[in-house]
Amino acid sequence: MTLVVENLISGYGAVPVLHGITFRQEPGEIVGIVGNNGMGKTTLLKTLMGLLATKGGSTSFHGTDFANLPAHRRSRIGFGYVPQGASGFPNLSVLESLQLATVVGPGGRAKGIDEILELFPELSKYLNRSSSALSGGERQMLSIARAVIRSPKLLLLDELSEGVQPSIVEKLAERLVHLHATENIGILVVDQELGFVASVAKRALVIHKGRISHEISAERLSDLDLLGGSIRSSSCGSFST
Ligand SMILES: Nc1ncnc2c1ncn2[C@@H]1O[C@H](COP(=O)(O)OP(=O)(O)O)[C@@H](O)[C@H]1O
Ligand SMILES: [Mg+2]
Structure with a gap:
């Protein structure tokens, strides 16, 4: 299922933030979106x-124009989303959070808890722990697990690595690669951590400033990561501003 974004414009109130985003993601592909803060x-991802609201341009998934679909219908077309800083339900245990995701929400058949634990075996260790007592990495693992319960075709992940220690970021990356291989799921990975994306x-x-300035290979991203971990115009060639 191909995601096609053409000249997408959006922002907050009258303030434009995206000035014409254009890209294409092939079915089952993993694509990174990198860029500095702001x-x-x-x-x-929110758009x-x-x-x-989409203020201009077009967005389609598997040929369906979804620019005017309300948010609650987007999961039905196959989107799974982990927002930046997702905190989940602090008063629920991990098991309850997973169970809730199996009964609430539109979309296709929900995976069983056992299927989810096969994909995310580390969650078995914390099933009865309160979500508020999880580490940053454990919480992100739970958020991804919840997002894939309805077998989305495209998973949109916002700053998964934020506040997560490096060894656990590697674990998250392994899980995503495994998930991609077993579920044939497309993933849009938005992150400032270049090594993670690579x-x-x-x-x-x-x-850069609400436009896609250029594309960069995983190899080049790894090099930039080793050089200091930040995307700067000087290290990435020219931006169209
Ligand atoms: N709720 C909001 N209201 C108004 N402006 C916002 C809001 N959220 C973000 N912005 C502005 O939009 C721009 C892009 O922000 P954001 O998409 O959060 O960037 P990033 O995720 O790349 O750090 C920034 O200039 C930011 O200040
Ligand atoms: Mg952000």
Whole structure:
């Protein structure tokens, strides 16, 4: 299922943030979106998920134009979303959070808890723990697990690595690669952590001031990561501003 984004414009109120985003993601592909703070990464995902209105341009998934679909219908077309800083339900245990995701929400058949634990075996260790007592990495693992319960075709992940220690970021990357291989799921990985993006995606799009400035290979991303871990115009060639 191909995601096609053409000249997408959106923002907050009258303030435009995305000035014409264009890219294409092939079915089952993992694509990274990288860029510094404030460049529009979260705004892009919120617009794709229908949490912000599309002000111009077009967005389609598997040939279906979804720009005007309300947010609650987007999961039905096959989107799974982990928002930036997702905290889940602090008063529920991990098991209860997973069970809730199996009964609430539109979309196709829900996976059983056992299927989810096969994909995310580390969650078995914390099933009865309160979500609020999880570490950053454990919480992100739970958030991904909840997002894939309805077998989305495309998973949109916003800053999964934020506040997670490096060894656990590697674990998250391994899980995503495994998930991709077993579920044939497309993943849009939005992250400032270049090494993380490079370890899951073959290519990434650089977002700069609300536009995609260029594409960058995983190899080049790894090099940039080793050089200092930040996308800067000087290290990435020219941006169209
Ligand atoms: N709720 C909001 N209201 C108004 N402006 C916002 C809001 N959220 C983000 N912005 C602005 O939109 C721009 C892009 O933000 P964001 O998409 O969150 O960037 P990123 O995720 O790349 O760090 C920034 O200039 C930011 O200040
Ligand atoms: Mg963000």
